Amino acid sequence: MLSLLEVKGLKAYYGQTQALYDVGFDIAEGGITTLLGANGAGKTTTLRAICNMVRRDGSIRFGDKDLAAMPTEEIVRLRIAHVPEGRGTFTTMTVDENLRIAAYTNRDKGVVAAERDRVFGYFPRLKERIQQQAGTLSGGEQQMLAIARALMLKPRLMLLDEPSFGLAPLIVVEIFRILRRINEEERVSILLVEQNAALALDLATHAYVLETGRVVMSGPSEVVKNDENVRKSYLGY
């Protein structure tokens, strides 16, 4: 069975500095995969490389499309939603405008409204703050807004870059619970980059471990979770 996203021999560069040397992984449709690794391992770079936000080399296949020469916005229009590090909400726009901008590629107003209601079903807190300026939302609410906005793109694949960053543990648990629902109910495949390895391995079915721009370990979460090196380096026991 053909995987949804297949990455082979991925290299990436920031200017003259090489950040990824040889990254490869597969994401099956409907699954949740996590990329683990320490700071600087190349996790964020990998997500950026998929979306052509950095100079990269290698093979990236999404469905039956080769992403090698595609600009970022065209990749997004293939229904890959990237929730970047730091949320990326449009801070001077309202919650409503942030959601509507993601539906920009959708011409039908009725559909957009229905989409919005569906998204509010997952994030009722956002519905209460619909006219509020995004920059004044709390960190957790901004993260929810970023995910909700990604949902508005009706993605087949959602790329999440450290959604737990800077958030209170209770909020993180809530958000991860919602991510699981989104994966199951909307059948959105998820590629999750996380520093919080325990949470990530709980949510994901598959895991890849990155170290200085290379994949050093991969496998089902259960296997990775119980690996001795992983436990010592990333799980703390």
Added chain:
Amino acid sequence: MEQFLQQLASGLANGAIYACVALALVMIYVSTDHLNFAQGEMAMFSTYISWQLMAWGLSFWVAFILAVLISFVLGVLIERIILRPLHNAPVLSVVVVFIGLLAICNSMAGAIWSYLIKEFPSPFPKSAFGIAGVIGPHQLGVVLVTLIVLTLLFLFFRFTPLGLAMRAAAQNPQMARLVGVRVDWMLALGWGLAAAVGAVAGIMVAHIVYLDPNMMAGILLYAFASALVGGIGNPGGAVVGGFIVGVLENMVAYAGNMIEKETGVYIIGNGEKLTVALVIVIFVLTVKPAGLFGRVVVKRV
């Protein structure tokens, strides 16, 4: 009192023109971080286009609308063809290109239509339109047309999906790409709109300053002053700045004239209007460097 009101009205009319050109400058600045030095010359060229259309027999308003549309298309083309290769170029390269564009527009206008000063008609009838002794029909018309155009632009950016996309592209281009917005095209559209707004300003002011290839040079300076006063990144501020500069320059000249009349001493008058505008700029930037409505941008080093 009557003279005061006349000066005020004249200031508002001038201010409306400055507001339009300042808005065009800010629109391009907000989306590209570049100041379009050629904005005035582009507006002048657009005005010549409308003049030519009228010379070919079209009525004023038809020529107006056509010239504005043509300017929009030319603006888009300039961005796509000339500026697109410069997206990552150093600032000075872009400045040189803008100055080149300025020179080209000016020379082409002179070459095609000669440097002879031409009269430009006003579409606003001399008779009942206007408040006698206070504001002339053309001045009132200029303010009205400007307000209509500005309102339409505001509604466009605030309430339409395309306006929302353009705002997002200007504010955070990378994030806009991540929601599927074709940022490059949004930039081109921004240029088109700026060129169109400039055309409106040029066509409206031509009756007052007469049509010649150098007519917009001084106005561009006022427009820069207005944009700076309002806060260079703030479109609303640019509009307010335009009206402030327009009214203030007239008021100061009027005060100077009054002083001269009373005391016979000439301190300041019509000859120093541009100086006044620039002094305003210096004053505002000294007291409030980010402009009246600008926000100080803190950059993490």
